[in-house]
Amino acid sequence: MPASDPHFPAAHLRPPAHWINDPNGLVFHDGHYHVYFQYNPHSARHADMHWAHFRSPDLIRWELLPVALAPTPGGDDEGGVWSGNAVSTDGKLIAFYSAKRDDRWWQPVTSAVSHDGGLTFTKHPGLLIPQPADGTSMFRDPYVWRDGERWRMLVGSGLTDGRGAAQQYLSDDLEQWEYAGPFLARAPEPLPGEGDTEEGWECVQYADFGDGRGVLLLSAWDPQGGASHTAAYPGRDHGTHFAAETPQRLDHGPEFYAPALLHAPDGRWLMWGWAWEARDAAQVGAPSTWTDEVGWAGLLSLPREVTLDPDGSVRQRPARELDALRGEQILQAKGQVTTGSPCDLGTTGRSFDLTARLHRSADGGATAGLRLVTSPDGSEYLDIALDAATGELVVDRTHASREPRAQHGSWRIPRTTEPGDFAELRVVVDRSIAEIFLGTGEALTLRFYPLGEEPWHLQARSAGQGAADFEIHGWQLNPLSIEDKSDGNGRSS
Template identity: 60%
Template structure:
């Protein structure tokens, strides 16, 4: 394999292959002692085209194997123009993948399957459609999600309806082969969910978290003109095949998060991966030769108040290396706390010492201080603001500031930065994911910045991140040059 040039923006602790395009996580399952994580993958370039399923598996969420491509379009077949999104289930000695069969000569993406009987190394496509005809009145149809509940198999398919409602359509089966259509599980006209964002005219990648009679339906909002928008969640209860949902909420408050997928782990946890797309101009993406990454695996829980809460999977604590920063104090100006590498895991408590006072953290990524990512409190709005307007000196990087609700006089947070991706986690379970592209070389400097009378109290700890370990079963070792990923 050719050697890739050095790229300071490829992550070390977020799953993606060394090159080319990826998007939606697919095929999440636990089978034969392994977590399986597939994803939309173009093996030929960094553009959304030629959709295959790439595939990683791991026994522990830390050491990963890159398997051969799981799903490949069949020339002349039902999926001739792409194996689009879906999920997978463990059924006895086999893994069964359910996915959207894409052909450019039809509007719908009907459901088909493939199966593996060797723990995901090889897959046999069905060769025909499982559900050939979408229900009457649908104008979009894609992305099956299958799970087992109360002795039966159930499936949701994302759709849009001719009357302007988005819908998640419900099917049921006793054997994974014969499926009965039960009607819309949830259907709604677009509803506002945040300034400038609504729940969409169609829903992609439906996912259903359920426990103790309660549930949360995760839906990725889609618009026929604008394409993918934001990911929303409805909490509620199922009654007779219909989901009785409350008001929608954003699942993630950042601009670069979409199409998350769930995995129900054998220990009872619900794990979630999302797709974080690029926030830089297409010319830069083509030059880099890769696009997209999967978020950290997140533990997802349903709180008593119905809110969905997320935090990094507990296993990821093992990726913390030596502690790079330990600092506490009060500042009414700027306090330099220490330096970190381009990939680190940070925890902080920030406490303005006077009512209404602001303050926050700054990650400075250039020697002259002109390039930085800001996290600052807005006490009047009760929000944490993450501002990337100055996060890259390259004009091809996108800017903008984004807000996550953070009521109270102080804030605790966890920030995981991995070269070009930042994930913010709050104790409320709210998250914010964004991409940024520093041009200055590591190490980066962490500063506490006080504002207002009394200053800012802070307590910060940061650890440099160890990279994932990845080995290949794909026939040749992947080119991991400067990805930070480590072969055993």
């Protein structure tokens, strides 16, 4: 961690410098969790994509290893080794990725194989899928998995008729692939809260929950605005196609994208996403003077466990291994709060993990909330509170940074807490990121950039008329153990 940067994370994966984006190639292989990710080894800007590499035996102790895949000058991926996934088979690790070149609007699919535990790869001599099917307007980001005796691949797509799609290919040997048509193709559909599924899908992923039930994850690409948000379709896999149910917004915050799945040895589905910056650039990947100054951009979310309820609800919670990062208990409080009389709950550092129960009074007149105050005069703060009118959880960073280049705004999880009920929360704050999880399985991720020095202060507050109850337990969040085995530019140290 750069010692002088108060916003560099302690418990989230990213290398010491430069640009990162999508998690790629998530796989358990040779006794390790492998997390590859998009990485520019030369600057904090979105360019020159490589696959960088973390691995861990337990999700707590990590090694940052040398870059695993780099563009080949003059080759099919000379414009970048873009997103994809990896599979472990017959003692090998095989990566599938999008081959970027500036003279093609689509990104063909190719592969590379590792015989040394994922440290180095030999690229396939040609392209596995040189071009998309007719009627395709966008094509990138393969996702491959084994289904019985065959292999299946989904590729994120847009179709010329305005639908987003996950196009499917089948193979017996991971070499020869046959086009099987759209696994799912849909016109834009509204999502709970805000947004829709858009006209283009990228980073499509599929989680098989057995008995034909599964979840298709997608990152919604707006042809006019670019990367937008994430969605999940629960449904039933019929092999040739996916019978999708109503789509759900996967994360309700403004800075969560390109989630990728890992099927853990114990059967759990784990998921990481990319949390981009909310600094001075209005568009994702646009040049930012602030990120140029600090020399880094982007981080990976906490690993999350993803489950599918019988009613079709897609649930998320932090991976249970992360409980080991909890250090000293720093907060413990229970009480009642009224409007205009906030309760001081204690102090925190820049990284902490807390659970909270926030009440909506039985008459619906008052709701409880939290305020993280990060400046001595109280002018800099992040609010996490129940809306007094709707009972929805609202996260507001309008006053979260005195730095004028920080982006602002508020977001909500459209899940009503009924009068008389409690909202159960888990909140993980790590220097410049907050990940909030409702006990009902929804998540909201955002970035914020406090300038105030430690200690920070946590308050319980209330909105509306009357009194509302609260209960808080909080712990210091210890850093991940990361052994850097590269020189910061992707070369062996």
